[in-house]
Structures are given as structure tokens and as C-alpha cells.
Amino acid sequence: MAWLRENVFLTWVPYAWPYLMVTVILGLVTTWFIKRMQKVAMIEKIPGPGALPIIGNALEVNVEPREVFMCINALVSITRGLAKVWLGPRPMVFAARCNQAEVILSSQKHLDKSRDYNFLHPWLGTGLLTSTGQKWHSRRKLLTPAFHFKILEDFVEVFNNQSDVMIKKLEKKADGKPFDIFPFITLCTLDIICESAMGRCINAQGNSESEYVRAVYRIGALIQQRQARPWLQPDILYKISGYAKEFNSCLKVLHDMSYSCIKERRDAYRERKKVKPEEAKTEDDAFIGKKQRLAFLDLLLEASENDPTITDEDIREEVDTFMFEGHDTTAAAINWSLYLLGCHPDIQARVHEEIDSIFGGDDRPITMNDLRDLKYTENCIKEALRIFPSVPFIGRELREEAVIDNYRIPVGTTILIITFRLHRDPEQFPKPEVFDPDRFLPENCLNRHPYAYVPFSAGPRNCIGQKFALMEEKIVLSTILRKFRVESCTRREDLKLLGELILRPEDGNTMKLFPRKL
Numbered sequence: 001m002a003w004l005r006e007n008v009f010l011t012w013v014p015y016a017w018p019y020l021m022v023t024v025i026l027g028l029v030t031t032w033f034i035k036r037m038q039k040v041a042m043i044e045k046i047p048g049p050g051a052l053p054i055i056g057n058a059l060e061v062n063v064e065p066r067e068v069f070m071c072i073n074a075l076v077s078i079t080r081g082l083a084k085v086w087l088g089p090r091p092m093v094f095a096a097r098c099n100q101a102e103v104i105l106s107s108q109k110h111l112d113k114s115r116d117y118n119f120l121h122p123w124l125g126t127g128l129l130t131s132t133g134q135k136w137h138s139r140r141k142l143l144t145p146a147f148h149f150k151i152l153e154d155f156v157e158v159f160n161n162q163s164d165v166m167i168k169k170l171e172k173k174a175d176g177k178p179f180d181i182f183p184f185i186t187l188c189t190l191d192i193i194c195e196s197a198m199g200r201c202i203n204a205q206g207n208s209e210s211e212y213v214r215a216v217y218r219i220g221a222l223i224q225q226r227q228a229r230p231w232l233q234p235d236i237l238y239k240i241s242g243y244a245k246e247f248n249s250c251l252k253v254l255h256d257m258s259y260s261c262i263k264e265r266r267d268a269y270r271e272r273k274k275v276k277p278e279e280a281k282t283e284d285d286a287f288i289g290k291k292q293r294l295a296f297l298d299l300l301l302e303a304s305e306n307d308p309t310i311t312d313e314d315i316r317e318e319v320d321t322f323m324f325e326g327h328d329t330t331a332a333a334i335n336w337s338l339y340l341l342g343c344h345p346d347i348q349a350r351v352h353e354e355i356d357s358i359f360g361g362d363d364r365p366i367t368m369n370d371l372r373d374l375k376y377t378e379n380c381i382k383e384a385l386r387i388f389p390s391v392p393f394i395g396r397e398l399r400e401e402a403v404i405d406n407y408r409i410p411v412g413t414t415i416l417i418i419t420f421r422l423h424r425d426p427e428q429f430p431k432p433e434v435f436d437p438d439r440f441l442p443e444n445c446l447n448r449h450p451y452a453y454v455p456f457s458a459g460p461r462n463c464i465g466q467k468f469a470l471m472e473e474k475i476v477l478s479t480i481l482r483k484f485r486v487e488s489c490t491r492r493e494d495l496k497l498l499g500e501l502i503l504r505p506e507d508g509n510t511m512k513l514f515p516r517k518l
Contacts, residue, residue: 056086114395199295342488
């Protein structure tokens with residue numbers, strides 16, 4: 001009987017296994033389908049436009065980037081801040097109220113950046129901006145000391161020097177004729193972050209057509225283009241389009257520069273370490289070398305000497321992250337501050353009054369003490385960042401379910417905090433479209449919701465470089481206003497805003513400059 005059963009089994013198995021495979025596959029598909037339907041049901045409870053099967057709302061967002069930005073802001077303004085759309089099969093939820101933003105930004109669980117940041121990985125790797133989990137925690141811990149007050153103080157000289165270079169360029173434009181000031185400020189901030197992060201002056205202001213400068217600009221444009229066009233997002237289609245070749249060419253230029261700086265500064269660091277303390281004039285000279293300024297790269301190199309698990313690639317990721325995050329965002333903030341001051345001559349006059357009370361007609365460099373005294377100027381920058389935040393969206397990918405306004409939002413959903421609309425909540429900022437720097441007087445901030453104003457994000461994943469950025473913005477802006485009176489040529493209602501990685505005016509920042517006579 002045993003022999004019979006064995007033979008029957010062996011005879012039956014070859015015919016049975018296809019049925020078993022089909023059963024397993026059907027079970028997996030059914031399980032996936034049920035979970036998918038549950039996810040769809042949860043998302044569909046959130047206010048938002050109706051979507052077509054498979055393609056979702058893709059046709060509605062297949063318009064110019066400026067129109068997409070306007071549509072998103074219009075949508076959240078009529079849905080009390082929370083809205084959903086479908087980009088093909090992918091759900092995206094917008095949040096634009098402070099209590100909604102708090103759920104995501106204050107959480108220790110919702111720390112993963114949205115998948116839109118994946119297109120930055122070839123350039124930035126998984127540095128502080130794009131990493132997650134344990135790697136992000138360890139990188140944050142490693143880099144926090146680099147932004148200590150005493151270290152930031154060393155960069156004031158860089159801010160002053162590069163601002164002076166920019167002023168010499170702007171003096172040729174101070175004839176009352178309209179021109180776009182945005183490129184001048186962007187090149188200045190690029191020079192500042194290169195010298196601060198890598199310890200190398202690339203002279204972007206003197207040679208804006210250099211290979212490195214062109215690569216920085218072009219790779220940023222290519223990334224934004226790919227984010228905005230779904231058909232360019234699959235790697236195979238991106239290669240077929242021809243853009244991948246250009247992207248990789250830019251990438252090589254940027255990475256070659258970073259690795260070159262790492263080697264150069266590492267060699268210099270090791271040479272400095274050979275100097276005996278008694279041979280150096282001061283303790284600082286022993287550490288950083290006479291007249292040699294410490295760059296962020298040097299701090300990373302020191303950490304790597306003590307921790308061999310930190311590789312050159314790890315250092316390159318962070319240096320490139322500083323480069324990416326540290327020039328466009330500050331350039332936008334300075335430009336929007338200038339634009340709004342150029343629209344409000346009465347407020348500009350108050351800034352000039354504050355600057356004159358500190359400097360008079362003296363051309364001396366700005367000091368840390370001066371920065372503390374530029375209180376009204378700082379409030380103008382903060383108010384400009386409220387009205388025109390450099391980063392108009394903050395994206396997170398949910399790895400755990402979230403509950404916002406009693407709506408359950410499932411795992412895998414992309415959440416976009418709409419900073420531009422968040423900062424216009426009339427309950428938090430009465431008459432939100434009015435440019436009023438006094439909103440940021442201490443007494444006027446007392447009862448404000450902690451997540452109503454997040455130009456540098458907020459919570460555990462806030463911007464590590466916000467103090468650096470604000471110092472830079474105050475010095476560059478006040479250096480311009482020490483020399484010039486500015487007048488904006490575009491009315492607020494005529495602005496064409498591009499809300500991409502950075503919020504910028506589509507047609508540039510056209511201004512008139514007039515020399516000041518003290």
C-alpha cells in the first residue's frame with residue numbers, strides 16, 4: 001500500500017504543481033488587491049478632485065510648472081488645507097495648516113523624504129538631506145558641531161569678501177536702468193558656499209561660464225525637469241531621451257571637484273597635524289594653520305581621521321549636499337527680500353536708517369556684533385521668507401500610517417507640506433499678503449503656533465544650516481543696502497511664480513539700483 005501511495009503521489013505531482021503555483025499567485029494578487037482597495041478607500045475620503053482609473057489626475061497636472069503651483073495653492077485654499085490628488089496610481093496628500101504640518105514635521109516616525117528626492121541621489125548620494133533611518137541620525141549627530149556659533153563666526157569674513165565682489169559688479173548697474181539682479185546674487189552665494197564648504201574659491205562671480213558653475217546650474221535644471229515630467233522618471237526612458245548622458249557629464253564635473261577638494265584638504269590636514277604644538281604660535285594656528293580658515297570639509301576630515309568608517313564618498317555626499325542646499329535657497333531669500341523692500345520704499349527707509357545708525361558712512365566689514373544689531377533687517381528677511389519661502393514644499397514619504405484632521409493616511413503616501421500656503425493662514429498672520437516685518441517683533445510672536453512659520457522646516461528634521469543661512473542673508477542684503485537704494489520693477493500682482501525645488505520668479509527679479517549718498 002505504501003508503494004502504491006508513493007507512486008500515485010509521484011504521478012500526481014507533475015500535474016499538480018502548476019495548479020499550486022496559480023493558487024499561490026492568485027492568493028498574492030488577491031491580498032495585494034484587497035490592501036490596495038483599502039488604501040484607495042482611505043485616500044478617497046480626503047477632499048480633492050475626482051481621478052480617472054490608472055492615470056489619476058495626471059492629465060490635470062500635465063501643464064506648465066507655474067500653473068501646477070497655482071493649482072496646488074488654489075486646491076488647498078478651498079479644502080481647508082488638506083487635499084489629495086492621484087499621480088497615476090500614486091497618492092499625494094497636500095497639507096497647508098499648522099496643525100496638519102505639525103503631525104508630520106514634529107514626528108520622529110515620519111522622517112523619510114518623498115520619492116521626488118530620489119532624483120538627487122546620483123549627485124548627493126544619501127547625505128544629510130536624502131538619507132533616512134540610522135544613517136540620517138548618525139550624520140546629523142556628526143554634522144551638528146560644524147554649525148556651532150564659534151565656527152560660524154569664522155565664515156563672516158567669507159560673507160563680507162564675496163559680498164564686496166558682488167558690490168563691484170552691481171556698481172556698474174547702478175544707473176537707474178532695469179536689470180535682473182537674481183544672477184548676481186546667485187553667483188555670490190555660490191562663491192560663498194564653495195569657500196565655506198570646500199575651502200576653495202571657484203570665482204563664480206568672475207567666471208560665470210566656468211565648467212563647474214555651468215554644471216551646477218545645468219544639473220539643477222535637469223533634476224527639476226525630471227521631477228516635473230513623469231515620462232522621464234523611469235531610468236530606461238531617461239536614457240533613451242538623451243538627458244541621462246548630459247546629466248552624467250555634469251555629475252562627473254561636480255564629483256571630480258569634490259573629490260579633488262577632499263584630497264587637497266586631507267593632505268593639508270595631515271601636514272598640519274605633523275606640526276608640533278610648541279612650533280605653532282597659537283593653538284588655533286596648530287589646528288588650522290596660520291591664516292587658514294576652517295571649512296566644513298575640514299571638520300568632516302577630522303571626524304574621518306578618528307572614525308575610519310567615514311569614507312571619502314561619505315564626505316563627498318555631505319560636501320555636495322552643502323553645495324546644493326547652500327546657494328539656491330539663500331539666493332532666493334535675498335532676492336525676495338530685495339524685491340519686497342523695492343516694492344515698499346517706506347520699509348526700505350527704515351532698514352537704511354538702521355544700517356546707517358550702525359555703520360554711518362564707514363566701509364568697514366560687518367562683524368558678529370553688527371549682525372546682532374541688525375534686528376529690523378532680520379525681521380524683513382523673516383517676513384520675506386514668510387511671503388516667499390525659498391522652499392515652497394516640504395515632502396515626506398509615510399512609512400507608518402498618519403492621522404490628520406481625523407483622516408487616516410496610509411503607508412506609502414507622499415505628504416507635501418505647502419509652505420507657501422501655510423505661511424498665509426489668516427488665523428496666524430492677519431492680512432497675510434501684507435509685507436509687515438513687525439510681525440516678527442518678539443511680542444507679536446508669543447501666541448503664534450510653533451508650526452505656522454517653517455521656512456527652514458521644523459521638528460527633528462529641520463534645516464541644520466539655518467543660522468548659517470540667516471547670517472549670510474543679513475550680510476549680503478545689508479551690504480547691498482549700505483550702497484544702494486533699490487526699486488522693484490514688477491508689481492506683486494504681475495509676478496509669475498515658479499514653485500519647484502526653489503521658489504523663484506519666472507522672469508527674474510528686475511530692479512533699478514541707485515547709489516546712496518551718505
